[in-house]
Amino acid sequence: MSTGRPADDVLADLAALRAADPPTHGGRVLSYVYDPGRPDLDEVAAQAVRLFLPVNGLDPTTFTSVAALERRIVAFARDVLHGDEGTVGSVTSGGTESCMLAVKSARDLWRAAEPERAHARPTLVLPTTAHPAFHKAAHYLDLDVVPVPVDPATGTPSAADVLAAVDGRTALVVVSAPSYPFGAIDPVAEVAAGAAARGVACHVDACVGGWVLPWWGGVDQPWDLAVPGVTSISADLHKFGYAPKGASVVLYRERGRHHAQYFATTAWPGYPVVNPTMLGSRGAGSMAAAWAVLQVLGTDGLADLVGVTRTATDRLVEVAAAIPGLRVVGAPTGPLVALAADGSAAEQVDPFTLVDAVRRRGFLLQAQPAMVQADGSVLPRTAHLTVTAVTHRVVEELVQALVAAADEVRGRPAAVPDASLAGRVLTEGLPDELAGVMATLEALPGEVVHPLLVAVLAAAIDPSQE
Numbered sequence: 001m002s003t004g005r006p007a008d009d010v011l012a013d014l015a016a017l018r019a020a021d022p023p024t025h026g027g028r029v030l031s032y033v034y035d036p037g038r039p040d041l042d043e044v045a046a047q048a049v050r051l052f053l054p055v056n057g058l059d060p061t062t063f064t065s066v067a068a069l070e071r072r073i074v075a076f077a078r079d080v081l082h083g084d085e086g087t088v089g090s091v092t093s094g095g096t097e098s099c100m101l102a103v104k105s106a107r108d109l110w111r112a113a114e115p116e117r118a119h120a121r122p123t124l125v126l127p128t129t130a131h132p133a134f135h136k137a138a139h140y141l142d143l144d145v146v147p148v149p150v151d152p153a154t155g156t157p158s159a160a161d162v163l164a165a166v167d168g169r170t171a172l173v174v175v176s177a178p179s180y181p182f183g184a185i186d187p188v189a190e191v192a193a194g195a196a197a198r199g200v201a202c203h204v205d206a207c208v209g210g211w212v213l214p215w216w217g218g219v220d221q222p223w224d225l226a227v228p229g230v231t232s233i234s235a236d237l238h239k240f241g242y243a244p245k246g247a248s249v250v251l252y253r254e255r256g257r258h259h260a261q262y263f264a265t266t267a268w269p270g271y272p273v274v275n276p277t278m279l280g281s282r283g284a285g286s287m288a289a290a291w292a293v294l295q296v297l298g299t300d301g302l303a304d305l306v307g308v309t310r311t312a313t314d315r316l317v318e319v320a321a322a323i324p325g326l327r328v329v330g331a332p333t334g335p336l337v338a339l340a341a342d343g344s345a346a347e348q349v350d351p352f353t354l355v356d357a358v359r360r361r362g363f364l365l366q367a368q369p370a371m372v373q374a375d376g377s378v379l380p381r382t383a384h385l386t387v388t389a390v391t392h393r394v395v396e397e398l399v400q401a402l403v404a405a406a407d408e409v410r411g412r413p414a415a416v417p418d419a420s421l422a423g424r425v426l427t428e429g430l431p432d433e434l435a436g437v438m439a440t441l442e443a444l445p446g447e448v449v450h451p452l453l454v455a456v457l458a459a460a461i462d463p464s465q466e
């Protein structure tokens with residue numbers, strides 16, 4: 001039981017909670033948040049959300065405003081991503097939902113193609129660098145993942161290796177433009193052509209690239225719906241479309257593929273149900289905000305934001321590549337960069353230790369553990385940076401922090417696993433210095449790590465913590 005409180009008081013509580021978060025604006029957090037550095041865009045997004053807060057996107061025949069917005073966003077995206085009159089799609093709650101829906105569509109069409117497949121379990125062929133949203137889709141939708149190793153030097157798979165994994169059980173092949181871990185574009189054209197020749201669907205995960213690569217310049221290969229054989233593509237509005245969280249687009253080359261994404265039922269005594277996406281009732285605020293931001297920017301504005309993002313990325317890559325003991329993994333195309341250790345033990349900069357040292361200097365990078373692939377090759381432990389439009393304003397400060405942090409930790413032994421940490425994190429929470437925790441996660445097998453991660457994250461929202 002509780003007594004109601006004055007709204008001001010409640011809002012002050014919310015503000016206090018937010019004050020404890022890392023800064024979402026200003027370029028200090030190089031993952032999770034995408035800041036255009038334009039307060040006017042935040043303002044238009046907030047007003048759009050407010051206008052659409054009470055609407056339910058569940059039924060676009062009742063709330064025609066939502067149908068209009070969705071048509072407009074899909075039309076905008078299909079122009080940018082080189083679709084044609086046949087291209088249709090949906091606005092979803094985010095990249096994960098876009099990817100899961102593409103898998104659902106491909107699975108259902110694969111099963112429908114032959115009577116004996118009706119209840120069979122297909123495969124999902126993907127490079128090891130593909131986003132975990134596809135593993136999640138396979139988990140939820142009963143497919144088997146067939147991971148294809150990438151070249152540790154470039155971070156991309158060979159098209160031949162990907163296609164060698166495709167067989168009669170394959171419902172979908174996934175490629176990324178670019179992939180998250182190392183920012184590299186997979187061989188989209190070759191994979192899509194090979195998949196098409198085998199009658200298999202091919203999804204391009206352009207969750208990051210969809211709203212960046214069209215204006216990046218110097219992209220040396222086609223990667224979107226212009227490529228024959230690409231059957232679907234995802235592009236997140238809440239990343240480089242600079243929309244508030246909760247908006248992404250999934251497009252299909254053909255209407256039939258889009259229809260296969262839907263769920264419809266009349267098997268209950270209520271209203272006839274037709275859900276295009278995973279959700280039932282569907283907030284329209286993020287869709288309205290995403291559309292408003294796209295309109296205020298236009299493709300000119302998007303190009304400008306990509307321009308400064310590229311300038312900042314190029315500067316970072318140039319500086320990082322010259323730091324002794326560090327190297328940039330592969331040749332990233334786009335705003336994602338991963339830094340690995342390089343050179344002799346005496347000169348090496350351990351990425352996990354670097355992330356802690358950079359954090360002390362006011363910037364948050366993301367630690368990515370090493371991974372052993374099925375062919376025995378090892379993808380290195382790295383520090384990951386997502387550059388956004390605002391980064392250019394702080395890029396000199398950021399490169400100074402990187403250089404100073406690398407100087408501080410150079411030659412130190414790489415962070416090593418500590419078995420006692422697992423128990424301590426559960427009782428005491430995460431320490432400030434995360435290198436040891438990350439090294440422990442990296443060393444333990446998935447069967448051990450997964451329940452630990454779940455326990456730590458579940459503990460964070462356990463009401464007994466209040």
Ligand SMILES: *Cc1c(COP(=O)(O)O)cnc(C)c1O
Nearest residue numbers: 094095096131133180205207208
């Ligand atoms: C972010 C991302 C996703 C998943 O998107 P969410 O919006 O986080 O659900 C999928 N693929 C790539 C390459 C991404 O970067």
